[in-house]
Amino acid sequence: MNKLLELKGRFSQESRKAVFGPKRMKTDRTLTSKxxxxxxxxxxxxxxxxxxxxAPFSGVLITVYHLNIIPxxxxxxxxFNGHKSNESIVGIKFNSDENKHIITYxxxxxxxxxxxxxxxxxxxxxxxxxxxxxxxSIFSNDFFFKDxxxxxxxxxxxxxxxxxxxxxxxEYFGIERAYKQPGMSIVTLYRTDKNIKDILSKYxxxxxxxxxxxxxxxxxxxxxxxxxKASYLVAMYSHDEKxxxxxxxxxxxxxxxxxxxAPANEPIIGVIDTLFDxxxxxxxxxxxxxxxxxxxxxxxxxxxxxxxxxxxxxxGPALNNWLDDGCGRFxxxxxxxxxxxxxxxxTFIQKIRWIIKGNTDIKVWNISIGSNEEIDKYFISYxxxxxxxxxxxxxxxxxxAGTNNNSSQENLRIGSPADSINSIVVNSVTSNKESAPxxxxxxxxxxxxxxxxxxxxxxxxxxMNVWTNIGKQQISGASFAAPWIARKxxxxxxIVGCSREVAKAxxxxxxxxxxxxxxxxxxxxxGHGIVPIRIEEIIESKNDEIKFFISGISEKWNTYxxxxxxxxxxxxxxxxxxxxxxxxxxxxxxxxxDYTNTELNLHIGRLKNNKILDIKGDKQNxxxxxxxxxxxxxxxxxNLFRKWDNVKYIxxxxxxxxxxxxxxxxxxxxxxxxxxxxxxxxxxxGLLFGIVVTLKEINGVNRIDQFIRDCHWNGWMVNEIDxxxxxxxxxxxxxxxELK
Numbered sequence: 001m002n003k004l005l006e007l008k009g010r011f012s013q014e015s016r017k018a019v020f021g022p023k024r025m026k027t028d029r030t031l032t033s034k035x036x037x038x039x040x041x042x043x044x045x046x047x048x049x050x051x052x053x054x055a056p057f058s059g060v061l062i063t064v065y066h067l068n069i070i071p072x073x074x075x076x077x078x079x080f081n082g083h084k085s086n087e088s089i090v091g092i093k094f095n096s097d098e099n100k101h102i103i104t105y106x107x108x109x110x111x112x113x114x115x116x117x118x119x120x121x122x123x124x125x126x127x128x129x130x131x132x133x134x135x136x137s138i139f140s141n142d143f144f145f146k147d148x149x150x151x152x153x154x155x156x157x158x159x160x161x162x163x164x165x166x167x168x169x170x171e172y173f174g175i176e177r178a179y180k181q182p183g184m185s186i187v188t189l190y191r192t193d194k195n196i197k198d199i200l201s202k203y204x205x206x207x208x209x210x211x212x213x214x215x216x217x218x219x220x221x222x223x224x225x226x227x228x229k230a231s232y233l234v235a236m237y238s239h240d241e242k243x244x245x246x247x248x249x250x251x252x253x254x255x256x257x258x259x260x261x262a263p264a265n266e267p268i269i270g271v272i273d274t275l276f277d278x279x280x281x282x283x284x285x286x287x288x289x290x291x292x293x294x295x296x297x298x299x300x301x302x303x304x305x306x307x308x309x310x311x312x313x314x315x316g317p318a319l320n321n322w323l324d325d326g327c328g329r330f331x332x333x334x335x336x337x338x339x340x341x342x343x344x345x346x347t348f349i350q351k352i353r354w355i356i357k358g359n360t361d362i363k364v365w366n367i368s369i370g371s372n373e374e375i376d377k378y379f380i381s382y383x384x385x386x387x388x389x390x391x392x393x394x395x396x397x398x399x400x401a402g403t404n405n406n407s408s409q410e411n412l413r414i415g416s417p418a419d420s421i422n423s424i425v426v427n428s429v430t431s432n433k434e435s436a437p438x439x440x441x442x443x444x445x446x447x448x449x450x451x452x453x454x455x456x457x458x459x460x461x462x463x464m465n466v467w468t469n470i471g472k473q474q475i476s477g478a479s480f481a482a483p484w485i486a487r488k489x490x491x492x493x494x495i496v497g498c499s500r501e502v503a504k505a506x507x508x509x510x511x512x513x514x515x516x517x518x519x520x521x522x523x524x525x526x527g528h529g530i531v532p533i534r535i536e537e538i539i540e541s542k543n544d545e546i547k548f549f550i551s552g553i554s555e556k557w558n559t560y561x562x563x564x565x566x567x568x569x570x571x572x573x574x575x576x577x578x579x580x581x582x583x584x585x586x587x588x589x590x591x592x593x594d595y596t597n598t599e600l601n602l603h604i605g606r607l608k609n610n611k612i613l614d615i616k617g618d619k620q621n622x623x624x625x626x627x628x629x630x631x632x633x634x635x636x637x638x639n640l641f642r643k644w645d646n647v648k649y650i651x652x653x654x655x656x657x658x659x660x661x662x663x664x665x666x667x668x669x670x671x672x673x674x675x676x677x678x679x680x681x682x683x684x685x686g687l688l689f690g691i692v693v694t695l696k697e698i699n700g701v702n703r704i705d706q707f708i709r710d711c712h713w714n715g716w717m718v719n720e721i722d723x724x725x726x727x728x729x730x731x732x733x734x735x736x737x738e739l740k
Contacts, residue, residue: 001540002704004496005548006719007711009561011673016557023077023165025139026067031168033132036123042173043116049175050109056202057192059108061090061232063176066101066169069094072678074169078162079115080107087679090190091176091235092592093378098446104176104235106192121155122163134164178234180227186238186345186382187223188215191590203229209346214590215382217346235590236379240345253465254472257281260315260329267494268331269313269486270365272352273306275336277469280307285314286332291351292339300469302339308466308475309368310334312483319465319472322431323456323484326535327491333362338369345416349386356394363396363493363500366486367423368479370403371415375444378592381416385589391422392586397493397500399486401478402427402451404438414440418450421596421646422584424489424504425450425527428457428481433530438477441524445593448645451527452504453511457481484531491535495726501582501690502549507531508647509580509692510538514654528649539721543702546695554583554600554675554687562607562670565710566695567703572660575695577615578651579604581673583689585646588679594644598684601674602648602691607666615652644678658698668714 025031043062050060064076077085091104126132129149138144139161150157189196196216200208203226209217217240218226227234263285275298276288292298310332317324337343337351356365367387375381380388387398400423403415418425421444428436436459442450458464458476466475485507492503511529512518518529532538541547552559566573585598605613671691675684697703711718 001536002543002545002547002702004539004541004721005546005704005708006721007548007550008717008719009550009563009715011552011559011561013556014558014560023162024074025134025136025165026074026168027136029067029168030133030135031126031164033123033127036119036126036167039167039170039173040116040119040123043112043119046173046175047109047112047116050112055230056199057194059106059193060112061104061106061175061190061192062112063102063104063174065095065171065174066103067171068099068169069101070169074165075103076105076166076170078159079118079166080105080111089594090192090590092594094446094593098377100171102176104190106190118155118159118163119167122160122167125149125155125160126164139164175232177231178236180223180231180234180237183220183239185220185223185240186211186215186217187226188235188238188379188382188590189233190214190235192233199233200226211346211349211382235592236376238345238376238379238382239373252471252473255470258318260285260318263329263331266329266331267490268333268362269490270355270359270362271306271310271313271332271334272337272355272365272367273309273334273369274338274340275303275306276310276334277303277307280311280467280469282311282314282467285329286310286334288334289336291335291337291355296339298339303469304473305340305369305479306334306336307468308473309366309479309483311467312464312480313366313487315467316484316487319467322462323533325484325487325533327487330487330490333359343369345381345383349383352387353390356390356396360394364399364486364490365396366399366483367417368401368482370401370418372403372406373415374413375416375419377413378445380419380421380445380587380589380595382589383417384419384421385587385595387417387420388422388587391420391584395500397489397504398423399482399489400425401482402442403440404477404479405440406438412440414442414444414450419444421448421450421587424452424485424507426478426482426485427451427454427525427527428459428476428478429454429526429530430459431456431462435525436476436478439525440478442527443520443524445595448595449523449527449647451525452508452647453485453528454526454530455481455484456533488531488535488538492538495723496539496721497726498549499551499688499690501584501688502551502692503690504647505580505582505690505692506538506549508582508649509578509694512578512580512649512651514576514578514651514696528647539723541694542696544697544700546697546704546707547692549690549692550671551688551690552673554673554684554689556685557675559673559675560670562612562666562668563714563716564669564671565667565707565714565716566669567706567710568663568667569660569701569703571663573606573663574660574698574701576652576654576658576698577604577693577695579615579649579691579693581648581689581691583646583687585687586683591678594678596644596646597677597679598687599644599676599678600646600648600684600687600689601676602650603670603672603674604650604693605669606661606664607668607670608664612670612672615650654696660698 088105090106205222405412444450457480463474464480492498508528511531581602585596603612605615677683708718
């Protein structure tokens with residue numbers, strides 16, 4: 001087996017050259033004067049509504065219902081706020097069939113009136129000069145567009161074309177209202193020019209708990225009042241009180257407590273769960289804090305789940321020999337924040353923030369508790385979004401159970417907080433590598449791959465052994481798959497010395513293998529795949545493979561290095577290649593399905609004429625998608641390419657007909673990481689990423705020594721991951737030095 005390699009080299013940074021092409025009309029639409037008249041009627045009705053409404057803000061909320069899913073370049077621009085229209089967006093979601101964009105804007109009343117005037121002028125030009133109808137063949141032909149078209153109209157020729165282009169993607173305009181279910185008490189409002197306190201005061205609501213700038217917890221009667229008076233203000237409702245989605249505990253199979261050596265300086269994993277029984281045999285390995293109300297009576301069942309989870313992290317391989325991962329034992333810092341009955345989202349996240357802030361020495365945190373309630377299709381849950389913020393702020397990573405289906409309902413979506421995008425979400429599989437009977441489904445916001453991976457969590461044919469407050473028990477559930485991944489992550493971060501970005505990429509890369517195109521159905525159940533049991537399968541590679549990782553920071557649009565020395569054979573490259581990249585972007589919950597602020601796009605391949613020839617199979621890296629200057633086949637846009645997913649995987653397909661790749665003038669390979677921002681161009685600055693690359697020699701030859709030598713010659717520093725040395729170094733660094 002070959003050792004995993006760490007490559008350290010210099011990445012250069014390049015700013016993006018501004019390229020503003022003309023706005024394009026939707027290719028398959030003929031826009032008629034009747035279409036425009038109907039849209040004008042919509043806008044006038046909306047204007048009339050807001051002029052009569054005694055709203056607590058000065059502007060208007062207006063929703064654009066598009067004909068399909070559209071790229072950013074095809075959104076409304078001219079008719080609202082020019083090139084700054086994107087800044088006016090306060091909510092984005094899909095329709096129920098997930099094939100149309102619904103985008104809500106907040107603009108001034110003056111801009112709405114000006115929009116109506118501009119569209120009326122455009123309608124006059126359309127009727128007078130185009131016989132009330134225009135399609136793309138006419139729109140794209142300059143012959144039909146002369147300055148004489150405008151005459152005394154109050155819009156320019158450029159404005160006319162931009163208005164037509166804008167409207168060609170629109171089905172109608174309206175005012176969107178959120179759907180409320182009984183018992184919902186967490187309310188997220190659209191962003192306006194008034195703060196949430198002033199808005200609530202306007203409606204006589206004074207008894208509330210403010211969660212963030214746009215989210216508030218209300219009593220149910222106040223939710224009803226707000227819904228009755230101003231449902232147009234509400235972006236989404238959600239429940240605060242959550243029932244646990246926990247696994248199934250079966251018979252007790254052992255009560256005599258085994259012996260375990262005393263802990264030394266093993267890595268610590270944080271556990272946030274139900275209560276822990278400090279009388280179990282491994283209690284010396286667990287630093288326990290009870291963060292529940294001391295006045296509330298605790299019952300035996302309140303200790304089952306939390307104690308079981310910590311038993312896996314500390315001593316899982318001893319309890320389950322078939323799952324011996326080679327990672328050893330881990331210490332645990334366990335925070336019991338809830339009893340077994342359930343939790344309040346608002347209280348839950350407050351406690352987690354306090355815990356993470358006070359325990360910054362811990363990088364890996366396990367959360368195996370989650371909600372029975374399904375996640376929303378168009379908004380990340382409040383708790384999921386807060387966990388994403390915490391990870392961005394504190395450089396930690398959460399491992400979250402994919403939640404269990406405890407009902408008879410089929411195809412149940414995962415529950416919060418398993419919709420946290422930056423976390424690693426883990427679903428459970430049987431010992432036969434099939435979907436467990438209690439497994440729930442992703443995907444999140446229609447295109448984020450959640451769960452991330454799958455692992456063994458116990459099932460009827462082979463249950464999981466854990467130790468609870470009443471002894472050794474057999475259980476099953478996603479709750480008990482997640483701790484095994486937390487163990488591997490902690491090993492990679494604390495022992496191997498990887499960043500969290502690289503550690504996450506290594507985990508996902510190991511699960512994915514060489515599978516280039518899993519189906520959406522597969523991803524919704526298994527994520528990227530099943531993680532191997534042994535840690536060696538993650539930190540080593542086969543003799544015909546060269547596996548290395550690189551860390552970097554995105555500071556500008558293009559972060560690049562064009563000096564990767566992939567070994568040649570007869571002036572050709574005899575390899576198949578795969579690569580996985582992970583990063584932890586800033587997020588904005590109020591943007592709905594446009595949740596992540598930044599997208600990083602990975603390009604890797606041979607150099608030809610100062611350009612990278614991307615490895616084959618890299619659909620999401622096609623430049624036409626990168627620039628968004630194309631016409632989307634709408635269903636494919638989200639399902640296949642997942643452009644804004646914060647995990648990027650590209651792979652060449654291995655076949656028996658594989659041939660070496662040609663080399664060109666430059667015998668090197670290049671790596672580029674392109675940065676795109678949705679809201680603020682500064683969001684992507686300083687964003688860390690981790691890339692794992694595997695080169696598979698198609699003739700079975702081991703070329704790792706040549707690769708290491710060539711890397712040194714080309715300015716790369718190479719670190720061979722030697723676990724024995726890593727452990728010795730870690731032990732030495734943790735020794736206390738006694739000064740005499």
